[in-house]
Amino acid sequence: METSKATVHPKAAGIHWQELLVGQDDLWHGLREAVATGALPQLSLLAGLPGNVQLPMAIALAQALLCSGGNKPCGTCSHCRQVQRLVHPDLHFSFPLAKNKELSVSHYAKWRTALHKTPFMDLTDWFAGLGEEGTQANIAVAEVQSILERLVLRPFSAACKVMLIWLPEYLGRESNRLLKIFEEAPQHTFILLVTSNPDALLPTVRSRAQLFRVKAVPPQTIAAFLQEHADAEPDAAWQAALLADGKLQNALHLLGTRSTDMMDHLSDLFKAAYQYKPKEISEWVEWFAKQHREDQKQFLQWMQGLLSFVLRRKYAPELAGEAGDNALHQYIGRLAVSLDAGQAERISDAANDCLAGIQQNANVRLLMTDFSIALSRTLKSKQEQLTRIN
Numbered sequence: 001m002e003t004s005k006a007t008v009h010p011k012a013a014g015i016h017w018q019e020l021l022v023g024q025d026d027l028w029h030g031l032r033e034a035v036a037t038g039a040l041p042q043l044s045l046l047a048g049l050p051g052n053v054q055l056p057m058a059i060a061l062a063q064a065l066l067c068s069g070g071n072k073p074c075g076t077c078s079h080c081r082q083v084q085r086l087v088h089p090d091l092h093f094s095f096p097l098a099k100n101k102e103l104s105v106s107h108y109a110k111w112r113t114a115l116h117k118t119p120f121m122d123l124t125d126w127f128a129g130l131g132e133e134g135t136q137a138n139i140a141v142a143e144v145q146s147i148l149e150r151l152v153l154r155p156f157s158a159a160c161k162v163m164l165i166w167l168p169e170y171l172g173r174e175s176n177r178l179l180k181i182f183e184e185a186p187q188h189t190f191i192l193l194v195t196s197n198p199d200a201l202l203p204t205v206r207s208r209a210q211l212f213r214v215k216a217v218p219p220q221t222i223a224a225f226l227q228e229h230a231d232a233e234p235d236a237a238w239q240a241a242l243l244a245d246g247k248l249q250n251a252l253h254l255l256g257t258r259s260t261d262m263m264d265h266l267s268d269l270f271k272a273a274y275q276y277k278p279k280e281i282s283e284w285v286e287w288f289a290k291q292h293r294e295d296q297k298q299f300l301q302w303m304q305g306l307l308s309f310v311l312r313r314k315y316a317p318e319l320a321g322e323a324g325d326n327a328l329h330q331y332i333g334r335l336a337v338s339l340d341a342g343q344a345e346r347i348s349d350a351a352n353d354c355l356a357g358i359q360q361n362a363n364v365r366l367l368m369t370d371f372s373i374a375l376s377r378t379l380k381s382k383q384e385q386l387t388r389i390n
Contacts, residue, residue, distance in 0.1 A: 015084060016075065017060040020119055022225045022248060023217035024053055028060070031212065035064045035072055041210040042185040043193070048214030050122040050196040051249030055115075055166060057214055058194045059083065062091050062162040065190055079158050086112045090161040092150045096123065096137035096170040098130065103146050120249035122196065123167060124359065134360050139170045144177050151181055151189060160188040168193045169200035182208045216246025226255055239328045243305030254302055262302050263331050273376040281376075285368045296364065300355045307348040310335045314344075346378050 021028050034040040044061075048054035063073040063083040073080050082088035093111060094104045104111070107130070114121060114129040127133050147163065155161045168175070182205060185191055193209055195201065217225075222241035225248070226232040232240070232255055244251035265287070272280035288296060313336040339347075350371055357367045 015056075015116060015119060017056050017063060017084065017119075018073070018075075019229070020053065020056040020248075021060060022053055023215060023221045024057060027212060027214065028057070031057075031061055032064055032072065035061070040065070040190065042189060043182050043191045043209045045193045045195060045198060045201075045206065045209035045211045046214060047195045047198040047211060049216055049245075049247050051120050051125075051247040052196075052214055052216065053120065053248060054194050054196075054214040055121070056119050058164050058166075058192045059086070059115075061192060062088075062164060062190075065160055065162055066090060066158040068158070086115060088158070089156040090158045092161065092163045093166065094139065094143060094147050094163065095126070095166040096139055097143070098127065098132040098135040098137065100138060100140040101142050102140075103143055105146065118249065118252070120247070120252065122249055125249065137167070137170050138172075139165075139168070139174060141174060141177075144171070144174045147178065148181065151186060151191070155188055160190060162190045162192060164192045164194060166194045167196065168205070169195055169197045171201075171205075173202075175202045175205050179204055179208070217244075217248060218246070219244070222246075222248065222251045226251060230255060242309050242328065242332070243302060245305050245308045250301065250305060253298060254305060260327060262299065263328065265299070266303060266306075267331075269372065269375070270379065273372050274379040276376045276380070281369070281372045285365055285372060288368050289364045293358065296358055297355060300351045300358070303351050304348050304355075306332065306335070307344045307351070310339060310344050311341060314341060343378050343381065347375060350374050350378075 018028070031040070040061075046054045046058050046061075048057075060073065063075075063080055065072075066079045066083060066088055067073040067077055068079050069075075069077045073083075075084075079088060083091055093108065095107075095111065097104065097107065110129060114126055117129075118125050121129075123137055124133070127135065127137065147165070151163055153161065165171075171178070182191065193201075193205075198206060198211065219238070219241040222244055223232075223234070223237040226237035226240060227234060230237075230252060236255060240251045240254040243254055265284075268280070269284050272284055288299070291299070309332055313332055335344075354367050354371050358364060
């Protein structure tokens with residue numbers, strides 16, 4: 001299974017963040033208008049799916065707030081150029097780390113590198129870049145104190161300052177220490193909370209922030225973006241977009257996969273599990289265990305994306321003609337006929353458990369053997385129900 005990491009190609013002067021706001025025209029127009037009229041609240045909550053557009057959206061919004069030009073963000077003033085490179089002195093960041101005494105400011109160089117390489121990154125991508133895979137994420141007491149200290153600073157060169165807190169759900173109970181400053185931010189200060197799970201935030205935090213929701217991105221929009229910004233061939237772009245589940249980072253991960261190989265391996269597993277052939281299942285598990293850790297994770301993510309689209313195909317058959325008549329689309333159609341919704345959901349949930357296990361360094365052979373046995377029961381459940389009915 002050969003895979004490669006596809007990336008967005010940054011400009012020499014830094015990423016043009018507005019170009020990454022894929023499928024969010026209405027939200028971006030509203031945010032720009034709020035900045036222009038002075039109506040943007042000092043505490044905003046941008047929420048979207050993991051690996052979606054909310055982080056680039058927050059940086060573009062910070063650029064608009066710090067811009068000294070007329071049509072904010074102008075993209076040409078010194079403030080805009082500094083934000084493009086993530087080096088503006090009045091743009092502060094806070095994000096989850098693995099060690100309680102570490103501070104975000106000590107990891108700014110890695111943060112900039114990660115964002116320029118994977119602007120739609122989720123926590124897994126960030127911790128992979130830190131070399132902290134499988135560890136517990138946290139925004140600890142020391143980091144909260146650092147946030148407070150930076151929030152009381154006066155703007156250095158712009159008319160205001162911006163604090164971007166990525167994944168504030170990892171603050172946990174430490175959020176209580178920030179409630180007062182969330183309720184009444186210092187003058188000329190904007191706080192942007194960027195979350196993948198707003199329900200995990202304390203209700204007292206959610207009640208103080210203005211919520212802006214980032215939409216899932218339609219497959220056709222993702223495919224067009226991949227062709228323009230990641231040099232993807234049309235068919236490869238469509239295959240990645242179909243399985244991305246509305247998330248740009250998923251699409252970029254999937255763009256490097258060879259879907260034909262993936263389909264062959266998944267088909268082999270499904271056949272062996274459905275017929276419950278222990279020898280073939282064991283051989284498949286052994287093949288999977290020999291793959292690189294990142295390839296294992298990518299295969300499971302690919303499977304989840306495929307099953308998600310199978311469900312959409314069952315409930316929204318009008319999607320059937322979107323991507324043309326490629327092999328992946330045909331395979332999705334066959335699965336949509338073979339699996340009922342409950343089976344697809346159970347298989348996807350089991351794959352998600354395997355993905356979490358691999359990230360926590362579980363024994364891959366035991367993990368995937370259990371998955372294969374559970375898959376066999378799931379695939380045979382429909383046949384057994386029909387037998388009992390007849």
